[in-house]
Amino acid sequence: MLRDRFDNLISTSSATARDLYVEAVDRLLGAAPGIEEGFAAVIEADPDFALAHSGIARAYQIMGKVPAARTAMAKARALADGLPQKEAAHLHALGLLIDGKGPEAYRAIRAHVAEHPRDVMIAQTCTSIYGLIGFSGQPGREAELLAYTTSLAPHYGNDWWFLSQHAFSLGETGQTARAAIMIDQSLALNPRNAHAAHVRAHVYYETGEPSAGVDFLDRWLRDYARTGLLHCHLSWHVALWALAQSDADLLWRMIDSSVAPGAALSPPLTVLTDSASILYRAELAGLAVPPERWKAVSDYAKRYFPKPGLGFADLHAALAHAMAGDGEALEAIIQDATGPAADLVRKFAEAYRAIADQKWAEASRHLVPAMADHARIGGSRAQRDLLEYTLLGTLLKQGRDVEARRLLELHRPVQAAAPPVRGL
Numbered sequence: 001m002l003r004d005r006f007d008n009l010i011s012t013s014s015a016t017a018r019d020l021y022v023e024a025v026d027r028l029l030g031a032a033p034g035i036e037e038g039f040a041a042v043i044e045a046d047p048d049f050a051l052a053h054s055g056i057a058r059a060y061q062i063m064g065k066v067p068a069a070r071t072a073m074a075k076a077r078a079l080a081d082g083l084p085q086k087e088a089a090h091l092h093a094l095g096l097l098i099d100g101k102g103p104e105a106y107r108a109i110r111a112h113v114a115e116h117p118r119d120v121m122i123a124q125t126c127t128s129i130y131g132l133i134g135f136s137g138q139p140g141r142e143a144e145l146l147a148y149t150t151s152l153a154p155h156y157g158n159d160w161w162f163l164s165q166h167a168f169s170l171g172e173t174g175q176t177a178r179a180a181i182m183i184d185q186s187l188a189l190n191p192r193n194a195h196a197a198h199v200r201a202h203v204y205y206e207t208g209e210p211s212a213g214v215d216f217l218d219r220w221l222r223d224y225a226r227t228g229l230l231h232c233h234l235s236w237h238v239a240l241w242a243l244a245q246s247d248a249d250l251l252w253r254m255i256d257s258s259v260a261p262g263a264a265l266s267p268p269l270t271v272l273t274d275s276a277s278i279l280y281r282a283e284l285a286g287l288a289v290p291p292e293r294w295k296a297v298s299d300y301a302k303r304y305f306p307k308p309g310l311g312f313a314d315l316h317a318a319l320a321h322a323m324a325g326d327g328e329a330l331e332a333i334i335q336d337a338t339g340p341a342a343d344l345v346r347k348f349a350e351a352y353r354a355i356a357d358q359k360w361a362e363a364s365r366h367l368v369p370a371m372a373d374h375a376r377i378g379g380s381r382a383q384r385d386l387l388e389y390t391l392l393g394t395l396l397k398q399g400r401d402v403e404a405r406r407l408l409e410l411h412r413p414v415q416a417a418a419p420p421v422r423g424l
Contacts, residue, residue: 137340
């Protein structure tokens with residue numbers, strides 16, 4: 001048996017398959033283009049390598065290709081007989097995730113990582129805002145994510161992937177100075193790690209440096225293919241800074257080339273959430289958003305997320321449906337919301353319904369009780385500013401300017417110098 005980059009024994013006798021597997025895993029860890037193609041090459045080199053099939057299953061799942069992911073996972077399971085216990089447990093834990101059994105998968109993954117912390121394909125499922133902790137819907141999930149990446153530190157040291165993930169956990173809990181140092185270390189080790197570029201963007205956002213952020217991502221994105229996992233989201237960050245700098249031309253250029261449905265090539269979850277978010281933040285900033293833009297996002301949500309179940313997606317789908325005037329689709333989310341954050345989904349969806357009807361006081365009444373722990377809905381602090389600014393917008397419409405200003409200065413003081421909502 002051979003070993004991967006993290007010194008795990010892997011059940012392939014082909015050195016070529018091993019080398020291709022290491023490369024494919026690194027593509028996934030760095031959100032590089034060609035993840036699926038990378039694992040396909042491993043399978044071609046060794047069709048009986050179970051971890052190659054589970055790897056491509058994970059790649060498909062990340063891209064929202066659920067049927068393909070489950071087919072690939074079935075092939076991996078069919079090759080499980082005779083595997084060492086560690087690899088069998090790897091397949092079991094990842095299989096639960098691919099099957100959509102989130103709570104079960106989380107328990108199996110945490111147990112596996114406790115025993116095998118350097119099994120990185122399993123460990124990475126709980127990192128980032130879109131991991132099992134990030135989408136748990138549970139109170140305190142930001143602190144839990146930091147505790148999780150902290151527990152991995154002794155096992156990964158200065159690995160470029162780990163540094164980027166731990167830096168993100170630090171930044172989301174307010175430790176931006178430490179995050180900045182760590183993310184620069186990660187970028188020095190692997191300048192093309194898209195997750196590191198993403199975290200660097202968040203540091204610029206949290207420290208209120210839009211010009212530096214635009215300059216950094218403008219350079220970084222030049223060599224990042226549009227098929228890269230994070231291309232849409234990094235472009236969303238540029239669009240946000242364009243909005244902050246009142247550069248409408250850059251804003252619409254980024255949306256139309258890299259964020260909007262039909263333009264972005266990233267996972268459907270990213271396209272939906274980033275599109276709905278940037279359009280509404282543009283409206284809050286005082287820009288006119290044509291109705292057809294909202295209809296395109298609403299139609300996209302109905303196509304890729306026809307049934308409620310993932311709170312972060314449901315929130316943005318509700319926003320799109322409300323702004324597009326699709327009351328039927330919006331009501332379906334309000335009535336059928338499920339999952340650990342369903343209570344928040346309903347409140348936010350009802351708020352956006354009231355906003356669409358210009359019932360500003362009613363919207364505020366729905367928003368206020370949901371704001372206490374909106375981290376449960378998922379997403380980063382930068383993404384959840386959508387909710388903070390939505391509340392400010394409803395207060396301004398009621399003439400409660402002083403209250404709105406005070407809330408901004410209390411909750412997001414770094415953004416107060418260049419208020420993101422027209423009228424502040």
